[in-house]
Amino acid sequence: MQYFTTDLIDFFLDLEENNNKEWFHANKKRYETHVRKPMITLTADLIEEMQKYDPKISGVASKCLGRINRDIRFSKDKTPYNQHMWAHISKGTKQEPIPGIAYRFGGRDCGIMTGYYNVSKNQLNHLRRRISENIPQFQKLKSAKKFVELYGTIRGDQYKRLPSELQEIQKEEPLIANKQFYYVAEKKAIYATSSTLLSDIMEHWLAAKPLNDFFE
16 A cells, blocks of 8 residues: 655645745645655554554554654754654553554655663663673574664764663673664655555564564
8 A cells, every 4th residue: 555655745845945034824735635645644553463462552643743843942943844754653651651563654764763762861771771681582583684684783972981780791792881772774765655564564563573562
């Protein structure tokens, strides 16, 4: 099934050149028809498919979508609208979500993301404990053929200094120093128009699921 057409790409390329409220309001029907509504349909279908593998996955598709409006309160960039549409399906709480899958589509590029990006102190302690107590398993999961093929590696900023009890572990597993543990598959903009988009996002989710389950 094809959820998006090149109309999505055209909308965001035009928005890039006309990022103001007047233009957006004049083109809101394009946004609703070619961006938001198909995004809700895709997300609803993904939730249904993911529940076949994990019944704990839940959520209302429309509430999984990010806002097209930017939060410009503390930003030097005062353009009011984002240059992509994104959604995030997850478990857990809003404050401490358990990774599911996130995806974004825009005029210049697309991406599929999962893992831990905004990590709370409690989550970080938990992730470090999981790694330090299970280093061989963690190393096997992060080097799994399908995971490496689709994501490459685990990303994240690192602390320059670690507590003394983690410094020895760092010699065996350097990622213990990470502040974040996330994985990204970067795509070209045309990817959004693929007729296999649903199955492809599912493939990415399933490839990351063993590592996400390990961290959970």
